[in-house]
Amino acid sequence: SKTLIEGKSLRADNKGAFSYSGAVEKDDGKWNSFQLETALSDMKTGQKSLVSNIGFTQKVTNKLAGEFQRKIDVKVQRQGK
Numbered sequence: 001s002k003t004l005i006e007g008k009s010l011r012a013d014n015k016g017a018f019s020y021s022g023a024v025e026k027d028d029g030k031w032n033s034f035q036l037e038t039a040l041s042d043m044k045t046g047q048k049s050l051v052s053n054i055g056f057t058q059k060v061t062n063k064l065a066g067e068f069q070r071k072i073d074v075k076v077q078r079q080g081k
Contacts (some may be wrong), residue, residue: 001026010043017041033057051077 009017023035025033034056039048055073 007020014043016043016049029054031058045081051075051079 002023002025004021006019006021010017010019018038020036020038020064022036023033024031024035034054036052036054038052040050041048053075056067056070060071061067061069063081
């Protein structure tokens with residue numbers, strides 16, 4: 001099964017925004033994939049000032065032995081002044 005999540009939050013002073021989106025996949029009761037992206041944006045310029053990406057993937061390498069291969073990625077990028 002696959003689930004998508006998205007959302008956005010604006011600051012009260014309208015100077016910035018926070019947004020996030022993510023997706024998860026589950027099969028046979030185990031997490032196969034998880035992706036999450038977040039961003040902070042400047043409302044005046046519309047440009048993203050901070051972006052983060054977190055990813056997790058898992059695949060079965062030997063089902064009889066219960067062996068998995070897992071990969072975790074984390075990326076953070078800052079832009080602007």
